[in-house]
Amino acid sequence: MAQAITDKDGVKRYLITLNVNGDAHTVLVKGNAILTNVLREQLDLTGTKKGCELGDCGSCTVLLDGKPVDSCLVLAIEADGREITTIEGVAENGRLDAIQESMINHAAVQCGYCTPGMVLSAKALLTRNPNPSEQEVREAISGNLCRCTGYVHIVEAVLATAQGRLTPDDH
Amino acid sequence: MSDNHKVIGRSVPRIDGPEKVTGGAKYTGDLKFPNMLYGKILTSPHAHARIISIDTSEAERLPGVKAVITHKDVPTLKYGLSPARWDESIFCSDKVRFVGDKVAAVACLDEDTCYRALKLIKVEYEVLPAALDFLHAMDEGQPQVHEEYARNINTEIHQEFGDVEKALAEAHHVRTDTFVGQRTYQSPIEPHSAISMWDGGKLTIYSSTQSPHYFQHYIAREFDMPMGDVRIIKPYLGGGFGGKLEPTGLEFAGAVLARLTGRPVRTFYDRAEMFAHNRGRHAQYMEITTGVDKNGKILAAKANFLMDGGAYTSLGIASAYYAGALLPLTYEFDNYQFDMFRVYTNLPACGAQRGHGAPQPKYAFESHLDNVAADLGIDPMDIRIINARRPDTVTPNDFRVNSCKIKECLERVRVMSGWDEKKKNLPRGRGIGVATGSFVTGAGYPIYRTDLPHAAAFIKVCEDGTAATLYTGSVDIGQGSDTVLCQMAAEAMGYRYEQMKIVAADTEITPLDFGAYASRQTYMSGAAVKQAGEEVKRQILEMASSMLGLPADDLDCADGMIFSKSRNGKSLSFEEVARKHFVLRGPLLGRGSYTPPKLGGSFKGAAVGTSPAYSFGAQVGEVAIDEETGEISVVGIWDVHDCGKVINPRLLHGQVHGALYMGMGEAVWEEVLFDDKGRIKNAELANYRLLTAVDMPPITSEVVDSYEPTGPWGVKEVGEGATNPTLGMFSNAIFDAMGVRVNSLPLSYEKVWRALKEKREREEDARREEDARREAHDRRADAQREADGPTPIYANPI
Numbered sequence: 001m002a003q004a005i006t007d008k009d010g011v012k013r014y015l016i017t018l019n020v021n022g023d024a025h026t027v028l029v030k031g032n033a034i035l036t037n038v039l040r041e042q043l044d045l046t047g048t049k050k051g052c053e054l055g056d057c058g059s060c061t062v063l064l065d066g067k068p069v070d071s072c073l074v075l076a077i078e079a080d081g082r083e084i085t086t087i088e089g090v091a092e093n094g095r096l097d098a099i100q101e102s103m104i105n106h107a108a109v110q111c112g113y114c115t116p117g118m119v120l121s122a123k124a125l126l127t128r129n130p131n132p133s134e135q136e137v138r139e140a141i142s143g144n145l146c147r148c149t150g151y152v153h154i155v156e157a158v159l160a161t162a163q164g165r166l167t168p169d170d171h
Numbered sequence: 172m173s174d175n176h177k178v179i180g181r182s183v184p185r186i187d188g189p190e191k192v193t194g195g196a197k198y199t200g201d202l203k204f205p206n207m208l209y210g211k212i213l214t215s216p217h218a219h220a221r222i223i224s225i226d227t228s229e230a231e232r233l234p235g236v237k238a239v240i241t242h243k244d245v246p247t248l249k250y251g252l253s254p255a256r257w258d259e260s261i262f263c264s265d266k267v268r269f270v271g272d273k274v275a276a277v278a279c280l281d282e283d284t285c286y287r288a289l290k291l292i293k294v295e296y297e298v299l300p301a302a303l304d305f306l307h308a309m310d311e312g313q314p315q316v317h318e319e320y321a322r323n324i325n326t327e328i329h330q331e332f333g334d335v336e337k338a339l340a341e342a343h344h345v346r347t348d349t350f351v352g353q354r355t356y357q358s359p360i361e362p363h364s365a366i367s368m369w370d371g372g373k374l375t376i377y378s379s380t381q382s383p384h385y386f387q388h389y390i391a392r393e394f395d396m397p398m399g400d401v402r403i404i405k406p407y408l409g410g411g412f413g414g415k416l417e418p419t420g421l422e423f424a425g426a427v428l429a430r431l432t433g434r435p436v437r438t439f440y441d442r443a444e445m446f447a448h449n450r451g452r453h454a455q456y457m458e459i460t461t462g463v464d465k466n467g468k469i470l471a472a473k474a475n476f477l478m479d480g481g482a483y484t485s486l487g488i489a490s491a492y493y494a495g496a497l498l499p500l501t502y503e504f505d506n507y508q509f510d511m512f513r514v515y516t517n518l519p520a521c522g523a524q525r526g527h528g529a530p531q532p533k534y535a536f537e538s539h540l541d542n543v544a545a546d547l548g549i550d551p552m553d554i555r556i557i558n559a560r561r562p563d564t565v566t567p568n569d570f571r572v573n574s575c576k577i578k579e580c581l582e583r584v585r586v587m588s589g590w591d592e593k594k595k596n597l598p599r600g601r602g603i604g605v606a607t608g609s610f611v612t613g614a615g616y617p618i619y620r621t622d623l624p625h626a627a628a629f630i631k632v633c634e635d636g637t638a639a640t641l642y643t644g645s646v647d648i649g650q651g652s653d654t655v656l657c658q659m660a661a662e663a664m665g666y667r668y669e670q671m672k673i674v675a676a677d678t679e680i681t682p683l684d685f686g687a688y689a690s691r692q693t694y695m696s697g698a699a700v701k702q703a704g705e706e707v708k709r710q711i712l713e714m715a716s717s718m719l720g721l722p723a724d725d726l727d728c729a730d731g732m733i734f735s736k737s738r739n740g741k742s743l744s745f746e747e748v749a750r751k752h753f754v755l756r757g758p759l760l761g762r763g764s765y766t767p768p769k770l771g772g773s774f775k776g777a778a779v780g781t782s783p784a785y786s787f788g789a790q791v792g793e794v795a796i797d798e799e800t801g802e803i804s805v806v807g808i809w810d811v812h813d814c815g816k817v818i819n820p821r822l823l824h825g826q827v828h829g830a831l832y833m834g835m836g837e838a839v840w841e842e843v844l845f846d847d848k849g850r851i852k853n854a855e856l857a858n859y860r861l862l863t864a865v866d867m868p869p870i871t872s873e874v875v876d877s878y879e880p881t882g883p884w885g886v887k888e889v890g891e892g893a894t895n896p897t898l899g900m901f902s903n904a905i906f907d908a909m910g911v912r913v914n915s916l917p918l919s920y921e922k923v924w925r926a927l928k929e930k931r932e933r934e935e936d937a938r939r940e941e942d943a944r945r946e947a948h949d950r951r952a953d954a955q956r957e958a959d960g961p962t963p964i965y966a967n968p969i
Contacts, residue, residue: 037282040201044203045194046194046197046198046201047193047194047195048194049198049360049361049409050200050362051360051361051362051409051442051856052442052855052856053441053442054442054855054856054857056442056855056856056857056861057360057856057861059360086194087192087193087194088193088194088195090193091192091193096189096192096193100189100192100193103188103192104184104185104188104189104192105184106821107182107184107185107651107821107822107824107825109185109187109188109191109192110410110649110650110651110825110829111359111360111361111407111408111409111410111648111649112187112190112191112192112196112407112409112649113198113359113360113361113409113410113649114360115191115192116192116194119192135865137864138863138864138865138867139864139865141864142863142864142865143863144864145360145856145861145863146360146864147357147358147359147360147410147412147829147832147833147861148410148649148650148825148829149825149828149829149832150825150828150829150831150832150867150870151828151832151863151864151867152824152825152828152867152870153821153824153825153828154864155864168182168821170182170820170821
């Protein structure tokens with residue numbers, strides 16, 4: 001159990017450790033602080049977007065112990081000690097992940113606000129199922145709303161990544 | 172026309188792709204400044220109420236609260252997006268007009284404190300009866316939303332071209348249909364936010380805006396400042412679709428809070444507040460009458476519309492004109508009458524949403540045209556081809572159309588979709604529908620009266636020639652204009668796209684551009700960029716001429732190389748010439764601007780709908796209906812567009828997919844619902860019902876070979892135009908599948924189920940009536956036989 005600290009007004013805060021993208025961060029959070037806000041405000045990891053705070057849009061998707069979750073529905077204290085991957089942890093040493101490269105090349109990115117969540121959901125799918133069907137791709141990203149693309153190029157980009165075709169023929 | 176382009180016409184990757192896929196792209200709400208405060212707006216819980224008193228004292232005493240403001244602390248000047256009706260105030264002073272109307276604001280150390288402070292502001296209201304039903308808002312005795320607008324009439328339009336009554340009287344067939352369109356919302360995934368700060372007398376605002384220029388103009392006006400003291404910066408923008416075109420109130424409140432506190436203030440709407448702020452598509456009641464000859468050629472059309480404006484004007488006057496102005500564009504007919512009332516109601520104000528005013532009237536007209544075709548026994552595809560507009564024509568309301576390949580779009584989509592085969596052979600419960608659309612390529616006139624150019628750009632080549640930066644006021648809201656404009660700049664300069672940089676949408680650094688609305692940027696901003704690029708190229712060739720000792724007109728520059736057109740081997744790199752230019756002549760700069768020619772007629776409202784060029788398109792959709800549940804499965808959608816020269820095919824098709832997606836949502840699922848107190852019942856993305864990846868059908872999009880003579884390299888619009896056919900296309904496909912029409916949007920499963928049920932009941936009633944008629948006939952025959960006595964039997968009838 002995280003250490004609790006009570007301030008002079010009687011407000012309790014918890015000292016927790018978030019393992020984000022391989023780095024351990026010790027942060028002081030209120031019991032009702034959502035993971036999205038702690039990542040964005042306290043750790044400055046603003047790649048995790050806020051779109052609805054109701055779990056509807058998926059913009060705030062992060063991987064929690066490898067599984068995609070809406071970080072607006074996760075209390076920061078629930079993530080204490082667990083492994084979190086945000087969009088900032090997907091490219092390694094400035095080298096884009098295959099899904100990121102594919103999404104750029106397939107024009108699967110428009111306004112880009114859903115893109116971090118979409119990349120993480122797609123990455124989690126490809127990690128557990130390297131050869132998904134189109135329906136499996138659609139289901140895997142169905143929690144990530146995109147208002148721009150109609151999902152056509154996104155689905156194409158994920159399927160192409162699985163097939164090792166990071167660049168479309170019409171490029 | 173030459174097609175040996177090096178950069179345009181290629182699906183180069185987005186210039187902002189790496190930042191967006193890595194989370195590096197900063198949107199307004201991601202920005203943080205030292206000492207920054209958080210601001211929130213207090214909104215009305217009532218649809219219509221008089222404000223008796225506002226007590227902010229308790230909120231002011233809450234620790235962490237740095238400022239609380241009401242109407243007493245802000246300019247009282249009315250504002251709006253449409254100068255014809257400035258009817259909004261930063262905060263309400265006398266009464267509130269919808270649930271969500273702005274009353275006060277706070278600036279606090281953190282977000283939590285903002286929400287607690289808002290609860291401590293005591294507002295005493297006298298609740299008034301509210302006008303919530305736009306169909307009755309003009310009735311006698313309805314509550315007045317604004318005292319100065321009798322019968323809640325915000326805008327009234329009456330236009331007639333040709334002689335409609337005469338044409339209808341002479342028509343072979345005349346039909347009238349009525350349709351109702353619902354209120355929908357743009358729902359960009361990024362919520363609105365703004366960060367305001369003052370430095371001396373200068374105000375800087377970072378904003379999620381589609382038009383920094385209009386923001387700058389209206390903010391300067393509101394605070395009585397010179398425009399040069401207002402700087403608007405658009406960081407990355409998470410979608411707009413028309414919803415981020417106008418001042419939201421966040422900027423005004425934020426600016427006042429920042430001035431009072433002397434600190435940067437971030438103001439923002441959460442998702443529910445975005446729904447309340449709205450400015451989406453108007454609900455519309457649409458009656459359409461058409462007269463045709465025996466071949467289905469349209470002779471005259473009458474449109475009689477009523478529009479729910481909500482509590483304020485917003486961009487609604489333009490929406491009202493657009494609703495009728497674009498109707499005679501896709502098909503050719505000379506006689507046209509358009510009547511419209513836009514009414515005030517105590518609901519959130521409506522404004523511009525993708526396709527601005529046009530998609531719902533197109534839904535009505537395209538559904539109506541299918542009804543006419545059915546009356547005459549004409550194939551729906553054929554009736555559209557018969558009436559399709561031709562190039563180099565003028566609409567009855569004086570819009571000049573240059574390039575137009577609507578007929579080719581229809582012919583192509585007919586083949587792609589397998590129309591002829593499917594029309595004959597689809598089984599029961601399956602249907603196929605077609606509809607067309609057309610749209611402006613940029614508005615011919617700005618939103619407020621000015622003679623400023625619509626777009627401007629300049630290009631600065633780096634001192635050693637290894638990069639060139641495009642400075643433009645245009646706004647990439649996701650559609651890819653930064654990429655496309657850099658392609659155009661590189662093409663015009665003879666440079667390489669990969670070496671282009673861009674600085675966009677910062678009113679202090681970039682030249683004026685009206686922004687991302689009315690599908691204008693590739694055409695208008697592109698024209699300015701092309702001019703700027705050509706100026707750079709001219710200077711490069713002049714410099715190269717002196718370096719090579721060859722006449723400039725013998726030289727050309729492409730893909731970063733300057734070469735002689737007549738002599739092999741005479742070449743220089745762009746870099747070495749650009750460097751030499753800087754050494755000898757100073758900075759290498761190119762400038763460009765674009766102003767459209769004078770467009771349109773002289774009648775009232777003639778400016779709305781004018782454009783230097785119009786796009787056209789046709790869509791076919793195939794659906795399967797579950798007759799037990801009304802569930803609509805979309806089997807496939809085919810889209811063909813006439814959008815002129817394509818600069819980046821992948822980005823273009825991405826726009827078509829997105830437009831179809833939005834249109835499909837509006838056709839079948841999306842609707843903002845209100846309760847009897849004017850409160851939104853579904854102010855969340857799940858219950859408003861944005862479509863997920865699982866809901867989307869296969870989409871096939873193509874373009875026809877097209878060239879617009881007035882556009883840079885022949886370009887035209889696509890981003891909004893592709894939304895226009897979609898609602899009508901679904902309506903027609905569902906009609907084809909069911910044999911009965913749903914006359915209101917959305918064409919929901921429930922309405923489809925109900926229409927089928929009513930159709931079955933009608934058929935059952937007709938059967939029963941037929942049986943009863945037969946029985947009665949048999950009874951009468953029996954009675955007659957009895958009365959006549961036994962039939963005589965003849966031994967030999969011959």
